Amino acid sequence: MMDTVLITGGTGLVGRALTDFLLDRGYQVIIFSRHKAASNHPRLRYALWDPARKTLDVTALQEADIIVHLAGANVADGRWTKARKQEIVDSRVQSSQLLFDQLRDQPNKVRKVISASATGYYGEFKDHAFTENDPPATDFLGATCKAWEDSVQQIATLGKKVVILRCGLVMSLQGGALREYYKPVKLGFAVAMGNGEQWVSWIHLQDVVRLYYNAIVNDQLSGAYNAVSPFPVTNQHLVQSLAKAAKGKSFINVHAPAFALKLALGEMSVEVLKSMKASSAKILQTGFQFSYPTIDEATQQLVRDQQ
Template identity: 65%
Template sequence: METVIITGGTGLVGTALTNQLLERGYKVIILTRQPEKGTNKAVSYARWDIEQQTLDISALQQADYIVHLAGANVGDKRWTTARKQEIIDSRTKSSELIFKALQTNPNKVKKVISASATGYYGITKDHPFTETDPPADDYLGTTSVAWEKSIAQVISLDKKLVIFRTGMVLSKDGGALKEFYKPLRFGFATILGSGDQYISWIHIQDLVRLYFNAIVNDRLEGIYNAVAPNPVTHKELVLAMAHAAKGRSYVTSYVPAFALKLALGEMSIEVLKSVNASSRKIQDTGFQFSYPTVQEAMEQLFK
């Protein structure tokens, strides 16, 4: 039985991945600040403290793989100066803690698999973004660069590294889709801005399969866009959700860009930004998406 450490293991993706690993016979250890509050009796919980830069070394020494998902939710709060720094620190300091622990303690970790985001890229212009395209110079671009750089240090320890630049994760249990669905409870399919901005998305089941594939496929290394093959506009995504959930029983409404800017401040830039990322590199490894179109994804989620 191989052992996987997960940081951010109680979040949306971490919970789904934990369940998948347990079903496949893996032992899972979740790093958390409060292991005594762990509720899943099938997993082990171990303490880490990002601010103090400490973690349970006995847990680390059991691990064959580390899946690094930890990071403050980008969309949870308004982007004040303090919140923006918290978002960066939660990613880079946690990565540095993992690196230092691996560097200074005997361990058998074969591979580290880390989250990143398609926020790495700028605004889509003439072609879908590939993994070799340069980063944006905006807040999420520079945050993603720092995030990836901080975890890339593990390569110097002769560890394999996979980084997934993840698009919008489609799940009814959390994330952006849960927010998009709220107005639909009252019959409104609400479009943000013009709705023409491209969204690179992925069904949560496909994302979990990607992480699992990175564990079992020894040849998988490097950076990959974790996005479905068929990006859509924001309007297309919301209407696909509305159709799957409500049939024709909804009214389309719009929230103008200026209202979003008043409500969200700088975060509105990201809500309205058009990002079209290519899935070709991960598909070329042989990975096949279970939900390649947003219609298939929504039908599964709202069936």
């Protein structure tokens, strides 16, 4: 009998791709959603939960063997107003707290909880690639990721294994930041953010999904791992690779000035302009192999898939 995997945030970019991957391999999948939804797959169903109201479908929780916790408001949707920042934090911490409370209070057979986090945990890259032992940044995203991870880690006190994947920029043209970079590329412009020299730690969507699957099946994994390709690139290199894959040599390099980004994005511009290099050494040491380790392999596959 295959495990039942309960996914929170299952309707997002990573959640949809992971759901398809697991269904293809014979798993039962339950997705926690705040809205009623019907499934047309015999091994997929939706169950209701509402972290803000501290309610969830206990039956669904009791059916689960493994929880993949992806829930959280999209960081890049809209300016970081005070209310928006509170929503970004609450959507992560309240949902993790609800899982902890219910796993503590209800009989269940959950063995493992695998949670999303982000490389926003770390500060500005100076001289070394961040490892999982580095302290969190003190800025908004660093504090958010720390609170998020702490709220998940308490589940380990219930005797359950906890794995946390600190994800870099997810390479997909189906959603996320890369789709925004791709819009001007289609018109022939490779638009670098600021001077374009800031480092970007990235990962192909298919490798993100394979990492979550690896965490499901590999019981040796425990604690935090950077979910990033072994080869980070500069922002300019990233957009040029995307442009080359889509347009060959017929594109124009453009820079979006830092001051314009600050006007357009407000505080969120800090993240777009931040130089961030995270090390994938820890996950590589477990034997995991990336399908798309280099940026050119990743962008060529993504553009090919679009055509």
